[in-house]
Amino acid sequence: MSAPIDPGEAPLLSVERLTRFYGERLGCRDVSFDLYPGEVLAVVGESGSGKTTLLNCLAARMKLSSGAVRYRMRDGEMRDLAALGEAERRFLMRTDWGFVHQNPADGLRMNVSAGANVGERLMAIGERNYGEIRGSAHDWLSRVEVPTDRIDDSPRAFSGGMRQRLQIARNLVTAPRLVFMDEPTGGLDVSVQARLLDLIRALVAELRMAALVVTHDLAVARLLSHRIMVMKEGRVVEEGLTDRVLDDPQRPYTQLLVSSILQV
Amino acid sequence: MSTAQEKPETPYNFAYLDEQTKRMIRRAILKAVAIPGYQVPFASREMPMPYGWGTGGVQVTASLIGPDDVLKVIDQGADDTTNAVSIRSFFAKVAGVKTTTHTKEASLIQTRHRVPEMPLSENQILVYQVPIPEPLRFLEPRETETRLMHALEEYGLMHVKLYEDIARHGHIATTYAYPVKVEGRYVMDPSPIPKFDNPKLTNSPALQLFGAGREKRIYALPPYTRVESLDFEDHPFRVQEFSEPCGLCGASGVYLDEVILDDHGGRMFVCSDTDHCEGRREAGHRGHLAGAMGAPGAEAAE
Numbered sequence: 001m002s003a004p005i006d007p008g009e010a011p012l013l014s015v016e017r018l019t020r021f022y023g024e025r026l027g028c029r030d031v032s033f034d035l036y037p038g039e040v041l042a043v044v045g046e047s048g049s050g051k052t053t054l055l056n057c058l059a060a061r062m063k064l065s066s067g068a069v070r071y072r073m074r075d076g077e078m079r080d081l082a083a084l085g086e087a088e089r090r091f092l093m094r095t096d097w098g099f100v101h102q103n104p105a106d107g108l109r110m111n112v113s114a115g116a117n118v119g120e121r122l123m124a125i126g127e128r129n130y131g132e133i134r135g136s137a138h139d140w141l142s143r144v145e146v147p148t149d150r151i152d153d154s155p156r157a158f159s160g161g162m163r164q165r166l167q168i169a170r171n172l173v174t175a176p177r178l179v180f181m182d183e184p185t186g187g188l189d190v191s192v193q194a195r196l197l198d199l200i201r202a203l204v205a206e207l208r209m210a211a212l213v214v215t216h217d218l219a220v221a222r223l224l225s226h227r228i229m230v231m232k233e234g235r236v237v238e239e240g241l242t243d244r245v246l247d248d249p250q251r252p253y254t255q256l257l258v259s260s261i262l263q264v
Numbered sequence: 265m266s267t268a269q270e271k272p273e274t275p276y277n278f279a280y281l282d283e284q285t286k287r288m289i290r291r292a293i294l295k296a297v298a299i300p301g302y303q304v305p306f307a308s309r310e311m312p313m314p315y316g317w318g319t320g321g322v323q324v325t326a327s328l329i330g331p332d333d334v335l336k337v338i339d340q341g342a343d344d345t346t347n348a349v350s351i352r353s354f355f356a357k358v359a360g361v362k363t364t365t366h367t368k369e370a371s372l373i374q375t376r377h378r379v380p381e382m383p384l385s386e387n388q389i390l391v392y393q394v395p396i397p398e399p400l401r402f403l404e405p406r407e408t409e410t411r412l413m414h415a416l417e418e419y420g421l422m423h424v425k426l427y428e429d430i431a432r433h434g435h436i437a438t439t440y441a442y443p444v445k446v447e448g449r450y451v452m453d454p455s456p457i458p459k460f461d462n463p464k465l466t467n468s469p470a471l472q473l474f475g476a477g478r479e480k481r482i483y484a485l486p487p488y489t490r491v492e493s494l495d496f497e498d499h500p501f502r503v504q505e506f507s508e509p510c511g512l513c514g515a516s517g518v519y520l521d522e523v524i525l526d527d528h529g530g531r532m533f534v535c536s537d538t539d540h541c542e543g544r545r546e547a548g549h550r551g552h553l554a555g556a557m558g559a560p561g562a563e564a565a566e
Contacts (some may be wrong), residue, residue, distance in 0.1 A: 124420025
């Protein structure tokens with residue numbers, strides 16, 4: 001899968017020597033990369049390699065110890081995320097960005113219906129027409145293959161796979177330009193996982209979103225991403241096009257990682 | 265307001281609270297008036313009544329009341345229920361003030377869950393008792409988060425609640441404590457008044473103060489403040505409508521209580537605002553059940 005990148009286009013997200021310490025302990029260190037519109041970047045590595053720390057720093061959910069993350073706003077201006085005000089940051093998070101949690105319960109409002117979950121972002125940005133909100137919710141539920149007659153059901157009544165698809169719909173309803181995904185298929189059984197991956201792939205291509213996917217599952221990275229970053233002990237050990245990295249790993253750690261995949 | 269104080273026949277300070285406490289509460293009230301709809305924290309005191317009985321309202325009243333004030337206390341519209349009678353006699357005792365049941369004679373009205381039917385004037389203050397001041401409480405349990413949401417004007421969640429109502433019931437089924445937006449800025453819980461009373465909040469000549477004792481919050485609507493009830497374009501805000509007028513005084517366009525008369529399904533609708541109803545009856549208005557009150561069973565049993 002090659003990235004639909006326009007060579008003249010400026011990066012959407014630009015990361016420079018991102019470093020995060022937890023007191024004495026290292027979270028991640030000296031991570032630098034650019035992410036372009038429409039590109040999917042996978043971050044892989046074992047538990048404790050700093051993937052989630054990196055994701056949280058990028059999504060402005062955590063402060064950096066040093067380094068900078070810049071984001072191209074809708075008006076085309078590159079802004080340092082650390083310099084954004086709280087209101088701007090939150091506005092960005094509910095309009096231009098999406099965040100798909102590994103556990104859908106963290107990303108959904110479990111006490112309100114599926115339709116309200118999808119409609120929440122629309123209402124947050126000022127949509128005040130019930131019919132239109134419900135129409136969008138209906139439309140998005142069918143796009144993520146949740147039966148539309150369950151629009152008024154609580155997500156508690158949904159299976160794990162349906163909850164995850166609902167979480168995706170809820171995030172995509174405002175047509176974000178950048179979506180962060182933390183192990184989006186973790187905890188799902190393989191057939192559900194395959195359908196979900198298909199769906200994410202189709203949506204990313206259709207909406208031309210950029211995505212940053214954190215996963216420890218190399219198969220997920222292979223299927224979804226154009227580019228891959230391998231992390232170990234808080235540092236990036238190898239970076240490149242997904243097929244290249246997985247088929248011809250250069251670094252010993254990446255070779256170990258790739259050769260550790262269980263064959264059935 | 266309570267400067268010149270003649271000591272009433274009690275060992276307590278005038279209006280029960282000590283002067284420093286009243287000062288602290290007045291300071292909170294001033295801030296609340298300056299920022300309409302914003303919940304101001306205050307150091308709520310223990311009062312000689314349980315939480316939920318109006319400790320917030322009583323503290324606000326105590327800090328405002330002066331020897332010349334005339335106090336009216338209503339509980340769900342009525343002047344003669346336990347809560348109203350107790351609070352009225354409390355202030356008669358600790359402040360020695362005149363009390364009344366007539367809305368137009370009162371300078372200070374403490375209310376639980378109703379706004380009087382009679383329009384208020386600039387010389388009156390309405391004090392509401394508030395159980396839960398935070399309109400977002402049941403949508404977002406973290407107080408740290410809701411305060412941030414107020415600060416950043418993130419009120420999408422409030423509409424999520426209304427959306428849920430329509431999705432489940434086909435209309436906005438919230439009938440009391442209906443959320444309002446104050447001067448286009450803060451979303452506020454108007455206390456559990458029926459939504460019927462919401463239109464009375466806007467542009468009111470009287471100062472409206474809200475006290476929540478257990479939750480330690482005071483908020484306010486200064487006179488002539490714009491208050492809008494939240495709604496959707498295609499599901500606009502509407503108040504309750506009643507199919508029959510008050511059974512005693514024949515008033516329509518007022519909020520009515522349903523009273524069960526017997527165990528055969530007999531019922532009547534009467535004004536919730538007892539003062540308003542009595543005033544109308546004294547002026548000669550009669551409802552279709554007036555006079556039947558002596559023998560309530562007879563009317564319903566046909």
